Each structure stands twice: as structure tokens, then as C-alpha cells.
Amino acid sequence: MDPVKKKVLIKTYGCQMNERDTEALKVLLVEAGFMIAEKEGDEDVVLLNTCSVREAAELKALGKAGRLLKKKKTHANYKVGVMGCMAAHKKEVLFKKLPGLDFIAPPKALHLIPELIRQSYVGNANQMAVPEPASFNFSCYEHTYPKPKAVAWIPIQQGCNMACSYCIVPRTRGEQQNRPFNSILKEVQEAVQWGTKEIILLGQIVNTYHDPDSKKNFVDLLEAVQNVEAVKRIRFISPHPAFFSSQLMQAFKHLSKLCPALHLPVQSGSDRILKEMRRAHTKAKIWEIVETLRTIDARASISTDIIVGYPGESEEDFQETVALFRDIKFDMAYIFKYSPRPLTWVAPQEQSLMGIPEKVKEDRNQCLLNILTQCSTEYNRQFMGECQEILIEGKAHRGEHQLFGKNIYNKKVIFAGPESWINTFKSVQINKITASTLEGKVVEDCGALWDGINNSEQG
Ligand code: SF4
The missing domain is CATH 2.40.50.140 (Nucleic acid-binding proteins)
Incomplete structure (x- = not known):
């Protein structure tokens, strides 16, 4: 049986980084001779590209893997693998919870997955775990684009050196690793040759980017992308408020292709909670960024991420978030109810002693959603008739x-x-x-x- 004639289905959970990894893996698989299954039921191999940011996302992927593994009873040689963030921090647990699971591969092992699938057929081995490579192989993203698309998401870094107390990313994707400047530009050139008009630079904290060799910084990168003639629009996600330089703010003024739309992850409007979260920014810094951007373009779109119900968040803290939310008038927001994660800085006893009841979290979530609906409707109304x-x-x-x-x-x-x-x-x-x-x-x-x-x- 020739393993490379197998059809591989990838199911993707979570963030844009996972979406981009899935896209890159599809190209690697095709280059290695595999075929891509576009719908469930056609596949010989299924890979779950998992997300660990919230417990619910992990449970969803685990449930799906359990159901898929049942197919092994009726489909000889059916293979199931887990990749992505859950594969990085739940290695042992996964093999125990999912008997019959064939292999797992953490994010840094993306480039090794085609060979892993091949091995699972050739050697008929199962329960294979790829040892975590020391670094991410960014050349995975330098490939011929499979099909033309208007917008290309281009990863510029992997991992994160921060230690926000609620976040598992540094434990799943490792320390921040910056992609070489020329590798990014090579992908940009490739994308525009396939007709892409808009480039979205993607990373955990894009504004801490620097080229590993030349030390060119994020604004240098924006300028270089601006100079690619066929690029018409540039965006980036996500920046960290603490690392907003005046050079970056001014880039919104002098780079004509940089869209006036900023995703600014605030997380809380209470400086006390921000400190507990180890966020390294304050409410004052948020206001400074918002006001500067709105001076450059009064209509600038500003979106955010907020966590409600962080352990110890008092009503007073929450009201500070409400005030910030209402005063800034975010036109889009991802609002999350705090989800305790293993391996994060919030100790388990803190989570249970200072944990906020689910009902309170739900009410706070709903309160912000209501404000968001008002603010986004008001924001959108300005375009009416235009x-x-x-x-x-x-x-x-x-x-x-x-x-x-x-x-x-x-x-x-x-x-x-x-x-x-x-x-x-x-x-x-x-x-x-x-x-x-x-x-x-x-x-x-x-x-x-x-x-x-x-x-x-x-x-
Ligand atoms: S900046 Fe904080 S929230 Fe963002 S990925 Fe790093 S540790 Fe997680």
C-alpha cells in the first residue's frame, strides 16, 4: 500500500495562526504526494489542528477525535493524528484519553508531519509523538500559493516571550521566534503574484518583531511591504499595547497602504486587574494609542479582546472595564469569559478561591455584548449612504x-x-x-x- 496515495483531511480549531498552519501543511502534503480530502468521509487520514487557549476548544477537539477514532473499527488503516497547541502540552494525556490515536505533532513539528504520516503506514506504528524541534521551520510558509486569494495572512513570528497570567501560548508555541525579514518578503511576493491585494502580518506580538540578523524592526517591515507595488492594503494582528512606539503610530500616517483599523487587545479596563494579569500595559497607555490613532484618522476602527470574570475581578474592576469599553467605543470585540488553563501563572488555588461564579461571568459578558452592539451599530451608521x-x-x-x-x-x-x-x-x-x-x-x-x-x- 502506497502511503502517499492517501487522502488527508485537516480539521482546524482556533486562531488564524492555526488556519495558516493548516494551509501550509496542505501544500507540504501535496508536495510529498498525498491528496487533500475536502470533506469529511473522503479521508484515509484525519488531522485535528487544535487550539488550547480555552478549555471549551480543547474539549471540542477531544470529542471529535474520540468520534473519529471509532471509524477505525470499520475502516482498515484509518489514521488519526493531533497537531497544534494541544499536541504540545497534552502529549501523555492524549495517548491515554484517546486509545488508538496514531500520532501527535506540536506546532514546531509542522514540517515533519508528511513524514510522520508515511511512517505510520510504512512501519504500521502507532502512538508516535514527534520530539519537539528546538525551533520553528519558517520555510514551511514559503511555497507556491495553492489558489489565488484577495487576502494573505503572513506569519512573521511564532511563540511569545511574555507571561500574561491567563495565557497558555508560551507553553504551547514556545519562546518568540522571529521569521527572517527576507523570508517574509518572499512570501509577500509569492502572494501578490497569485493576485493577492491585501497582506495581513500575523504574530503573537507583531510589534516586537525584529529580523534575527539585521535587527530591522516591525516598522521597517511595514515599510518594506508598502514598497511592494502590487500590495494595495496592509494590516497586522496582534500588537501588544505595551510595545506601541511613536514610530509605529506615525506609520499609520505615512504609510498610505496601512489600513486605519487596529486590533488592540485591552483585556481589562482595571489597572489592578491588568497588573494581576501581568499585562505590562495600563489604561493610560490604551488611551494614548487610541487618541493618537484617532488624531490621524477620526474614523479609525478600533477592536479589542476582553476577558471578563478574571479571578478576583470585583464589581468595581468590572465597572472600569465597562467605562473604558463605552468611552472608547470599540466597534468590534472578542469578549471571553475567563477560562482557567493549566500551566499558566494563575495558580489553581487562586482560581478556586478567587474564581468568579459562572452566572456573574455570564452577566458581565452580556453587559459588554450589549454595549458592543450599540457601539458597532453607531460606528457602522456613519457609512450609510456613502x-x-x-x-x-x-x-x-x-x-x-x-x-x-x-x-x-x-x-x-x-x-x-x-x-x-x-x-x-x-x-x-x-x-x-x-x-x-x-x-x-x-x-x-x-x-x-x-x-x-x-x-x-x-x-
Ligand atoms: S502577549 Fe500574553 S496573551 Fe499574548 S500570546 Fe503572549 S502571553 Fe499570551
């Missing part, structure tokens, strides 16, 4: 001939049009808004809306 330049990303799940794309403020816009428009810019007149989306109609021309696009050739 014409916006939209980069079309794909088909919308709204019936036939419905497309979606984004404006420079990262707002999703839905409108009618043929599929042939995907990956081009169109002018769209906005005629309907909700808290989460804008809707509109394609028109001939928006006129001079934004120098970043209007000064360059449009797709």
Missing part, C-alpha cells in the same frame, strides 16, 4: 450572486455581483447597516476616497 472602496474576498452565505468584501476600516460589506469580481476592488454605495455588516450596491466610481488605493492601479 460610497466605499471594497476589496472583494468571496461569496457571501446569502444566496446566489451575493459577494462580500471589506472597506479599509475592516468592515464587512455584502452586495450582489458575479463571482468573477472576487479579488478585485469595486465601489459600493452603502444602503443598509447592522451591528456586524454593511450592505450596498456596486456603483461606477467612488471618486477620490483614499490615497492608498486611488493612487495605485486597481485590480
